[in-house]
Amino acid sequence: MSLIVMKFGGSSVGxxxxMQRVARRIADNKEAGHKVVVVVSAMGDTTDDLIDQANQLNDSPPTREMDMLLSTGEQISVALLSMAIHKLGHSAKSFTGWQAGFRTEAVHGKARITDIQPDRLFKALEDGNAVIVAGFQGMTDEGEITTLGRGGSDTTAVALAAAINADVCEIFTDVDGIYSTDPRIVTCARKLSEISYDEMLELANLGAAVLHPRAVEYAKNYNVRLVVRSSFTQNEGTSVKGEAVMEQGIVVRGIAYDKNVARISILGVEDTPGVLATVFGALASQGIDVDIIVQSGVQDGKADFSFTVGLGDKDRATKVVEGIRSKVPFRELETEDNLVKVSIVGAGMVSNPGVAAKMFEAISSLGVSIKLVSTSEIRLSCIIAAENVHDVVRALHTAYGLDTTEQAFVGGPQDRR
Amino acid sequence: MSLIVMKFGGSSVGxxxxMQRVARRIADNKEAGHKVVVVVSAMGDTTDDLIDQANQLNDSPPTREMDMLLSTGEQISVALLSMAIHKLGHSAKSFTGWQAGFRTEAVHGKARITDIQPDRLFKALEDGNAVIVAGFQGMTDEGEITTLGRGGSDTTAVALAAAINADVCEIFTDVDGIYSTDPRIVTCARKLSEISYDEMLELANLGAAVLHPRAVEYAKNYNVRLVVRSSFTQNEGTSVKGEAVMEQGIVVRGIAYDKNVARISILGVEDTPGVLATVFGALASQGIDVDIIVQSGVQDGKADFSFTVGLGDKDRATKVVEGIRSKVPFRELETEDNLVKVSIVGAGMVSNPGVAAKMFEAISSLGVSIKLVSTSEIRLSCIIAAENVHDVVRALHTAYGLDTTEQAFVGGPQDRR
Incomplete structure (x- = not known):
């Protein structure tokens, strides 16, 4: 008998x-003798519909009232799911975030969980109920309803699994696990049976979009065993844990890409001490996240440097740099979009020389030029032109020995019609 | 400066x-210097839509989960209304039932309010907010969400007005007050400027449907001044209070009718002691409400008696009576529907002899026969054939001097198109 946390996203209960299929799945776990705690998101488009309604009345609604509004989406889900479980002859009890004991910071729209007091949940479990908890929400110490922001339901599930010391936290989604790369691009992508938290974090941050990075971080910090699997099949999913076994001869676990990239280059900058600090300090003060930073060598006392930001921040970042031209004189400002960041991720990379060389070779053999490079202990990223992304990802997948012959399963039943 | 409770029903914010018009109205009160507490129902068809969703998953969903589900309807309303008020440049704060301090019995679907702890509302009022409270809901001492059942938002408003000692509780609806009778039948119906709690209770129970009887009872018990008025016009509404002034020469305040009536007659019953107790005890034990009861004289040791029940209870009531035939032998059971109960209501009736005679005269002069009669201190009801109801109500309205020449306003803008 295990204590299992199951998390279902909005499309799984859309x-x-x-909803009935999810209820059946929960009932199966109960019938197998497990104790089950379920975290659910708002159904399908509910959240978007509520946002639309709000915007019709107020183009910048107060965040407190948005939380009041949006938290109803999950409350509807948990109540309906509980009813569907009852219909199958099992008892179940639904709980809002505040009823489930989720305390958060007093920040609306993107609160962090500060504490979980799961007494009521334990009581309901002891009474034989499936416990159904609204994801994405909590309450401040003053009794105000808060939401956790994007990816919040994943975080709810992982934090809850940690708080109640669950044996496993299963994240159900519309793909049946974590793949070595996007199966929509590479049909011979392989489903990973295991992946480490750190690798998953890199992939999550790189836009793999299956798990929210905050949730992975939480799982890592509290050592929660995560399993990512499909709500539409019984296939084994991908296990996310502290150490993941690598297959013989394979160093790279996965290949990710991110289209949300713009490059800004500052050319002919006076190379005086503190130049970088001035530029990136100014960007940070405007809340602009900078990803890759590259400085080329200095020539005649002048340097060129480049950095990348999210596409949506490109114009603001450009203005910031123009705005400090008096403090940081430069010859020219150059920007570029239509770029993609392609990354290879693997915990074993650091101890395997030649991994980087293989990446550069694979890319250059396609005649594609690499615009910027950045590295971490378990990741190597190259910025390339967007038009080449599919070819590059496929070539890398082959080069690192990741191709498989099994058929990837992507998307729910509706996608297969 | 007054402290005003304003209650808006679902069609007023549909x-x-x-919603914007309601926000404007609240803003007007704030701009006039008043403190405003608003109680809102779920928008338009929201509640019915949620019930439909629930029934698709479970034909008899647990009441606890229904309360969890349905309470979101009002939560959506209060959040959106608060946003609309902010848009007009005024601060506002929305509160769920539990946040507003509504404690109820631990009964789902039709809980009664046990206590209101309005500290947070007072704080929000002091900070200059319009306070927007979700109607129809509360929380048990164990932190379970409850709903108050039909008419619940009226009760929320009145109970809140009592708890915060408001100067007035305004109930906004789609008619602009309480009329002497249904203006859809009698175009010369008069809007009443005042009516007493007791008269309103009789009219509410008789199906006037503008105010829920429980809310009127509450208002009476706590002496809350109620005003019923239209959300679509600025017309003065009807004031409901302890003592209402009668116009010179007018004894009857209003005329109500109720189509939800069936008659059951038991003919040729052995007139032994305890017969009535046996019959009506059996009906009560099945939860069947009996309204009018009439026993005719005894002849040859046999009596006839008749009673009325709601239309929906007719068949069950008939079965109950058949079921006790061995204990209460009778000759014949007779039932009749297509009936209407027409009632005249007025606090001055008891001290005015001749009021009843005038009713019987007015009805019989139309050639309509009266099937049953019942009386209370401030009410006189006759059961007649349904086909005659319009003629009878019009004739009574004229007979008691209630006709007016002013135009009645019924329904919102959509009804006038």
Whole structure:
């Protein structure tokens, strides 16, 4: 008998039929003798519909009232799911975030969990109920309803699994696990049976979009065993844990890409001490996240340097740099979009020389030029032109020995029609 | 400066445009220097839509989960209304039932309020906010969400007005007050400027449907001044209070009718002691409400008696009576529907002889026969055939001097198109 946390996203409960399928799955776990705690997101488009309604009344609604509004989406889900479980002859009890004991910071729209007091949940479990908890929400010490922001339901599930010391936290989604790369691009992508937290973090941050980075961080910090699997099949998913076994001869676990990239280059900068600090300090003060930073060699006392930001921050970042031209004189400002960041991720990379060389070779053999490079202990990223992304990802997948012959399963039943 | 409770029903906030109009109305009161507490129902069809969703998953969903589900309807309303008020440049704060301090019995679907702890509301008022409270809901001592059942938002408003000692509780609806009778039948119906709690209770129970009887009872018990008025016009509404002034020469305040009536007659019953107790005890034990009861004289040791029940209870009531035939032998059971109960209501009736005679005269002069009669201190009801109801109500309205020449306003803008 295990204590299992199961998390279902909005598309997994988006219709009556899907809600019933999820209920069946929970009932199966109960019938197998497990104690089950379920975290659910708002159904399908509910959240977007509520945001639309709000915007019709107020183009910048107060965040406190948005939390009041949006938290109803999950409350509807948990109540309906509980009813569907009852219909199968099992008892179940639904809980809002505040009822489940989720305390958060007093910040609306993106609160962090400060504490979980799961007494009521334990009581309901002891009474034989499936416990259904609204994801994405909590309450401040003053009794105000808060939401956790994007990816919040993943975090709810992982934090709850840690708080109640669950044996496993299963994240159900519309793909049946973590793949070595995007199976929509590389049909011979392989499903990973295991991946480490650190690798998953790199992939999550790189836009793999299956798990929210904050949730992975939480799982890592509290050593919660995560399993990512499909809500539409019984396939084994991908286990995310502290140490993941690598297959013989394979160093790179996965290949990710991110289209949300713009490059800004500052050319002919006076190379005086503190130049970088001035530029990136100014960007940070405007809340602009900078990703890759590259400085080329100094010539005649002048340096060139480049950095990348999210596409949506490009114009603001450009203005910031123009704005400090008096403090940091430069010859020219150059920007570029239509770029992609392609990354290889693997915990074993650091101890395997030649991994980077293989990446550069694979890319250059396609005649594609590498615009910027950055590295971490378990990741190597190259910025290339967007038009080449599919070819590059496929070539890298082959080069690192990741190709498989098994058929990837991507998307729910609706996608297969 | 007054402390005003304003209550808006679901149709008053059923669309974005109506929500904005309600926000404007609240803003007007704030701009006039008043402190405003608003109680809102779920928008338009929200509650019915949620019930439909629930029934698709479970034909008899647990009441606890229904309360969890349905309480989101009002939570959405209060959040959106608060946003609309902010848009007009005024601060506002929304509160769920539990946040507003509504404690109830641990009964789902039809809980009664046990206590209100309005500290947070007072704090929000002091900070200059319009306070927006979700109607129809509360929380048990164990932190379970409850709903108050039908008419619940009226009760929320009145109970809150009592708890915070408001100067007035305004109930906004789609008619602009309480009328002497249904203006859809009698175009010369008069809007009443005042009515007493007791008269309103009789009218509410008789199906006037503008105010829920429980809310009127509450208002009476706590002496809350109620005003019923239209959300679509600025017309003065009807004031409901302890003593209402009668116009010179007018004894009857209003005329109500109720189509939800069936008659059951038991003919040729052995007239032994305890017969009535046996019959009505059996009906009560099945939860069947009996309204009018009439026993005719005894002849040859046999009596006839008749009673009325709601239309929906007719068949069950018939079965109950058949079921006790061995204990209460009778000759014949007779039932009749297509009936209406027409009632005249007025606090001055008891001290005015001749009021009843005038009713019987007015009805019989139309050639309509009266099937049953019942009386209370401030009410006189006759059961007649349904086909005659309009003629009878019009004739009574004229007979008691209630006709007016002013135009009645019924329904919102959509009804006038």
């Amino acid at each position: 219709t009556t039929e899907r | 669309t974005t445009e109506r």
